Amino acid sequence: MNTPLAERMRPKSLAEYFGQGHLVGPKGSLTQMIENGVFPSLIFWGPPGTGKTTLAQLLAKEKERPFYQLSAINAGVKEVREIIQKAENSGGLFSGKSPILFIDEIHRFSKAQQDSLLNAVEKGIITLIGATTENPSFEVINALLSRCQVYILHSLEKKDLKKILDTALKTDNLLKAKEIKIKESEALIELAGGDARKLLSLLELVVQNQKTKKIEINNNLVFDTVQTNTVLFDKNGDFHYDIVSAFIKSIRGSDPNAAVYWLARMIEAGEDIASIARRMLILAAEDIGIANPTALVLANNTFQAVTTVGYPEGRILLSECTLYLASSPKSNRAYKAIDLAMEKVKQTGNLQVPIHLRNAPTKLMKDLGYGKGYQYAHDFKNQFVDQEFLPDEISSTKFYEPGENPKEKNIRDFLKIRWKDKYDY
Numbered sequence: 001m002n003t004p005l006a007e008r009m010r011p012k013s014l015a016e017y018f019g020q021g022h023l024v025g026p027k028g029s030l031t032q033m034i035e036n037g038v039f040p041s042l043i044f045w046g047p048p049g050t051g052k053t054t055l056a057q058l059l060a061k062e063k064e065r066p067f068y069q070l071s072a073i074n075a076g077v078k079e080v081r082e083i084i085q086k087a088e089n090s091g092g093l094f095s096g097k098s099p100i101l102f103i104d105e106i107h108r109f110s111k112a113q114q115d116s117l118l119n120a121v122e123k124g125i126i127t128l129i130g131a132t133t134e135n136p137s138f139e140v141i142n143a144l145l146s147r148c149q150v151y152i153l154h155s156l157e158k159k160d161l162k163k164i165l166d167t168a169l170k171t172d173n174l175l176k177a178k179e180i181k182i183k184e185s186e187a188l189i190e191l192a193g194g195d196a197r198k199l200l201s202l203l204e205l206v207v208q209n210q211k212t213k214k215i216e217i218n219n220n221l222v223f224d225t226v227q228t229n230t231v232l233f234d235k236n237g238d239f240h241y242d243i244v245s246a247f248i249k250s251i252r253g254s255d256p257n258a259a260v261y262w263l264a265r266m267i268e269a270g271e272d273i274a275s276i277a278r279r280m281l282i283l284a285a286e287d288i289g290i291a292n293p294t295a296l297v298l299a300n301n302t303f304q305a306v307t308t309v310g311y312p313e314g315r316i317l318l319s320e321c322t323l324y325l326a327s328s329p330k331s332n333r334a335y336k337a338i339d340l341a342m343e344k345v346k347q348t349g350n351l352q353v354p355i356h357l358r359n360a361p362t363k364l365m366k367d368l369g370y371g372k373g374y375q376y377a378h379d380f381k382n383q384f385v386d387q388e389f390l391p392d393e394i395s396s397t398k399f400y401e402p403g404e405n406p407k408e409k410n411i412r413d414f415l416k417i418r419w420k421d422k423y424d425y
Helices: 029-035 052-063 077-090 111-123 158-171 186-192 196-208 219-228 230-236 240-252 256-268 273-291 294-309 314-326 333-348 363-367 406-418
Strands: 041-045 067-071 100-104 127-132 148-152 179-182 214-217
Touching: 029 052, 041 052, 052 067, 052 100, 052 127, 067 077, 077 100, 077 111, 111 127, 158 179, 158 186, 158 196, 186 196, 186 219, 196 214, 196 219, 214 219, 240 256, 240 273, 240 314, 256 273, 256 314, 273 294, 273 314, 273 333, 273 406, 294 314
Parallel strands: 041 127, 041 148, 067 100, 100 127, 179 214
Antiparallel strands: none
């Protein structure tokens, strides 16, 4: 069986590595680290196919360190301890060249599994490099995170993906055996979504589906090939984020049937249960928001519960939350309000807080007028008094526009009565 193209094209040196110039470019963080002879434990955080595994292997080669690799999907404390024991026996600690232990998808390790690394990392028995697609602030325990430097890898730019395509056609023996011409690369680039592995898998699939030696690749050919082979791609995980996207958009589109189908697809593919719940937590705030505030409460409770229960029972909790969110009224007005407010902050800078709203904890501040003129809302009818809460420069700027759902219609009526002379509600 042939080795996949993405594996055949894995760079053999940093000179062959595409993208991540902020890390491995002439002034990159990792470049300077190598030059300075410093090599701490690292966490690589970034989307799939951005070169996390490859970069770990190349760093080990560059520093001439023994390299051990585990996947958090199928490894546990036993495997970690075996490698630590090998590292202790190798004497790397005394030579200053401790072995590198690379753990792919380290966010899938439990707290106990991560705890098993602490002593070895602390003492320098191993140099840990963890790779994760999830925010390490949430997924890596603080004790381990504090012992590691976190580096962010970005989705590859179009120019990098084009270089990878050109390099594959010029250097891969199996591709060179055919007469391949890429007339249009837009579809390959678009479907890859910044993922080098996905790009090469797409190219390989398109080539394998053509039975002739002479192949001209265009956008239509790529789209037709992918649509015919979606099951294959889902099985291999190359369209992982497409499934997630379909799940989110189905909930946002209020289709509970489609949403629970895509949920089932993610569960069957082994998607991390906390990752699914976290995405629903974000959606509850972004897409449902004030139209149904209970959605956020349920999503948060689901997130807390599934991390305790796990699979297989956790699928029931995920299903309940999915169906509830998909069937809920929608509003993105809270999401839009904060974005508008942040944009205004960028435009206007640090405007002064109106003096009547300022805190006056000292006599000097009171003498300067801080807090003078502030009217305490509870002293007035209906707990409301018309006064200014924004800086003068942006007075009467409206950031929140209530939606047309029943909940926000009531909010609009509430605000219209109180702010009829200031905001256009």
